[in-house]
Amino acid sequence: MIFRQLFDQQSSTYTYLLADSATREAILIDPVFEQVRRDTALIEELGLHLLYTIDTHVHADHVTGAWLLKRHTGSQIAISAASGAQGADRYLNHGEQCVFGSRHLEVRATPGHTNGCISLALDDGSMMFTGDCLLIRGTGRTDFQHGDAHAMFRSVQNQIFIQPDTCLLYPAHDYRGLTVTSVGEERRFNPRLGGELCEDDFVGYVTNLRLPHPKQIDIAVPANLKCGVATNDPTQTAEPEWAPLAYTFAGIWEISPQWLEDNLRSVQIVDVREPDEFNGPLGRIPAAQLISLGDLAARASELKKERPIVAVCRAGGRSAQATVILRQAGFNDVANLAGGMLRWRAEGRVVENAAM
Structure with missing residues (x-):
């Protein structure tokens, strides 16, 4: 067996x-x-x-x-x-x-x-x-x-x-x-x-x-109670090839911290927290670009469509919404960092400007 x-x-x-x-x-x-x-x-x-x-x-x-x-x-x-x-x-x-x-x-x-x-x-x-x-x-x-x-x-x-x-x-x-x-x-x-x-x-x-x-x-x-029937059917969506992503029931593609840490320079990292959080005790991921969630739709043109984007926030909620905004703006290769900076720090991954 x-x-x-x-x-x-x-x-x-x-x-x-x-x-x-x-x-x-x-x-x-x-x-x-x-x-x-x-x-x-x-x-x-x-x-x-x-x-x-x-x-x-x-x-x-x-x-x-x-x-x-x-x-x-x-x-x-x-x-x-x-x-x-x-x-x-x-x-x-x-x-x-x-x-x-x-x-x-x-x-x-x-x-x-x-x-x-x-x-x-x-x-x-x-x-x-x-x-x-x-x-x-x-x-x-x-x-x-x-x-x-x-x-x-x-x-x-x-x-x-x-x-x-x-x-x-x-x-x-x-x-x-x-x-x-x-x-x-x-x-x-x-x-x-x-x-x-x-x-x-x-x-x-x-x-x-x-x-x-x-x-x-x-x-x-x-x-x-409906055996997992999803409103958004991922079988009708092309499987991303740029990274091993997981598709959530909420319709969000998520990426693991391990893969992101191993591939920091191959993606655009967009941190959608507020400036005080970006510069705060949780720190930030190296090479992350700060664009707060409220400004993202207006500033999406600052990002490159030919490079994948990983959205990051404190716990993964705002960044999940950021992936929706970015897809609506025409970006296809977009993923959310599962668990956000809280999980990133808990797993001891590399950060900048963090309080010890």
């Missing part, structure tokens, strides 16, 4: 590719909209035929890539019948199988994080994909989208912990860089429900987490 674990840095989401090595039939679990280009390239390079994308639940922190992958590859969209999502090709119920070649995943209903959560167990008991139900030394939250702490505890005990101790568990997210755990580990060491902890202990723990709502929830949940 072919197996790959893929990661989206922005949402800390794991996407899993499984394929039968003989038939080349494949399944992709929890795809991310912005990573469809990456996933499609990998599927093509490995010579695979993608049968299904499966979302373990209606995500609140990112938009699924299911619809876009269907446009690219012809794959079918699968999600829990209890999810409430519209537009899927297959609605999954507890006990059903998702077959790829000679292998299959068994669907296990594991509500609690949401009422439509599922986990997927590989046919030989060697691995299981637990979505946002059981995480590595943690669990999903239960305070929105019909979450239920009692249901989550029972889901883990009755659907996941029944697997062999050696069964490897792969969650939909991890925020610390951990990649895999096992049933035996989580039985012993999970601080929320391992050891001798009972259902009341677990409920008391997760109902007092006091976590902020996911930043993308107002965008992600409505989009995922």
Whole structure:
């Protein structure tokens, strides 16, 4: 069997590719909209035929890539019948199988994080994909989208912990860089429900987490209830060739800080912050040109259309709007710096005029 674990840095989401090595039939679990280009390239390079994308639940922190992958590859969209999502090709119920070649995943209903959560167990008991139900030394939250702490505890005990101790568990997210755990580990060491902890202990723990709502929830949940259908269809837009860009659900092409740092002199960097920010403690990217967002439309003629442009701001919001303005002004090769100067500084990248 072919197996790959893929990661989206922005949402800390794991996407899993499984394929039968003989038939080349494949399944992709929890795809991310912005990573469809990456996933499609990998599927093509490995010579695979993608049968299904499966979302373990209606995500609140990112938009699924299911619809876009269907446009690219012809794959079918699968999600829990209890999810409430519209537009899927297959609605999954507890006990059903998702077959790829000679292998299959068994669907296990594991509500609690949401009422439509599922986990997927590989046919030989060697691995299981637990979505946002059981995480590595943690669990999903239960305070929105019909979450239920009692249901989550029972889901883990009755659907996941029944697997062999050696069964490897792969969650939909991890925020610390951990990649895999096992049933035996989580039985012993999970601080929320391992050891001798009972259902009341677990409920008391997760109902007092006091976590902020996911930043993308107002965008992600409505989009995922439609299986990721986008208003702006990137399959009808030519793929940029000047850099490896990611297309966001909002219709913005984004570039990674790593690529930009490696290619500073090959692009025009337009910083759309205000002058006091440009000269402020966050510093600025070398060779960046200051044109505040409010002045950009009037000053667009100062930029060269034959060279790609990367727009930059503090956190990526104003610069996203800057890419729209520049495209309206006739610039084709334009991208937003994902995360802006905050991410640039957090990753320790080169700056000028910065406070130490």
